[in-house]
Amino acid sequence: MKQALIYILKVTLTTLLLSLPVTFGIMMAYIKILPIITSNYSANVYLDLKDAAVFIALTFCALLFNMRKINGIAQSVYNKKRIVNNALMVSMAFFMLYLLVFGKLMSLSVDEFVVTYGPSFLTMFICLKVFPLRKEEESVCTDSKSIIVEPFGRLTYNRKDKNWFGVVPNLHPYHNIELSIGTENQDQQIDDKVELVKKLASDYEAIIAKLQYLIFKRFENTNFEKSLDEIKEMYCLVSVDLKSDSKTWWLVMEPDFKVASIYNHYQRFTMMDREIIWANFDIDHYISERMV
Incomplete structure (x- = not known):
């Protein structure tokens, strides 16, 4: 599990560091171009730090869960594609449920939701794809x-x-x-x-x-x-x-x-x-x- 834990920590910590500045930059760009699109506008694009932490924690748990079983006996090979897709879909689904339960989902329009949470989703996805997940050699003897x-x-x-x-x-x-x-x-x-x-x-x-x-x-x-x-x-x-x-x-x-x-x-x-x-x-x- 050593390689799995290294991969999970790299993904989640990098997302934690990058998601806020990336989200802030996209929000500022959105607010600046919005008057060009429409003269009557109002936008609610504030990202709560707790929301970012919840999403990252959910992804951490989803990755850990998907890596709980190691294929093979003397040699372990992680199926990165399957792990990435399953973990991201599960974490996003539970995060949406979290937003719904705490009344943060219905108050946002589609564009507000995309601008507020989309950067975090995108940053996480890029990190999952970019960081390598190597196979582990685990000799029984x-x-x-x-x-x-x-x-x-x-x-x-x-x-x-x-x-x-x-x-x-x-x-x-x-x-x-x-x-x-x-x-x-x-x-x-x-x-x-x-x-x-x-x-x-x-x-x-x-x-x-x-x-x-x-x-x-x-x-x-x-x-x-x-x-x-x-x-x-x-x-x-x-x-x-x-x-x-x-x-x-x-x-x-x-x-x-x-x-x-x-x-x-x-x-x-x-x-x-x-x-x-x-x-x-x-x-x-x-x-x-x-x-x-």
């Missing part, structure tokens, strides 16, 4: 062994879970995926297992089609039904875990950050011999159907 596995790159052995782990390319065509390869011990040869992972990569399209079809069937004939094409846009593979028996695969599909809350959870599957035998939703009556 200081003497953990690392190897280079072609074409997937570096894997690190986790003694607790008895697997080789890494965030690797060459599984998904567009982004890196968490790869775990289970073994009996650190010294066990994994050449055969690596070949199985390579075969999985070559069969990627067919396997993903099965997973997407099952997700499609889950929502079919419900109020939340989506077309198969929409499902393909909504979910992508983020994790592949080959167990020590070299037959069992755990696969995880991640929802896009833009999907509605009803779809916003991970879809988990167990696969053996290229057949899906389990999911974290009921698939028993789909197993016998022909996958497309």
